[in-house]
Amino acid sequence: MTPALIVIALWVVLAFVMAAFPSTDNHWRRAYILIAIGLPLLVWVTWQAGPWAGTLALAVGGLVLRWPLFYLWRWLRGVR
Template identity: 45%
Template sequence: MKTSLMLLFVWLVVANVSGMLPSKDNHWRRAYVLLALFVPLIVYVFYENPWWVGLLAIVAAASVFRWPVIYFMRWVRRGLKSE
């Protein structure tokens, strides 16, 4: 197995375990750290694997970051409706 995929799986496990732990700030601090780690990781996944593996990695991250993705989509829709 390639290094980028192993790192991605470790990231996914850490993200899911950190989501199960209690948090006073609704996990936002952990989400920022995980997102900062995910950006270079996804570039590495796209670099080392076929493009469809990178898209699967993005879908996996979107399932972990579902609320930030939902908020982003709402923000985009509001921006498109105001024009």
């Protein structure tokens, strides 16, 4: 297992630990932090482990951050 895949697995663990604690802003601040950390990790995984691992890491990130993706999709379509 490459170091990039280990770090992505730790990112997923961090996401679940962050979600376990209550938040006053419905976890949006934490989602922004996870996105800021996850995007460079996604590039690193794709570069080090190949496009299939990068696609898998993107899918895992989409599952973890499903609500920000849902609101991004609605914003891109113009639905309020």
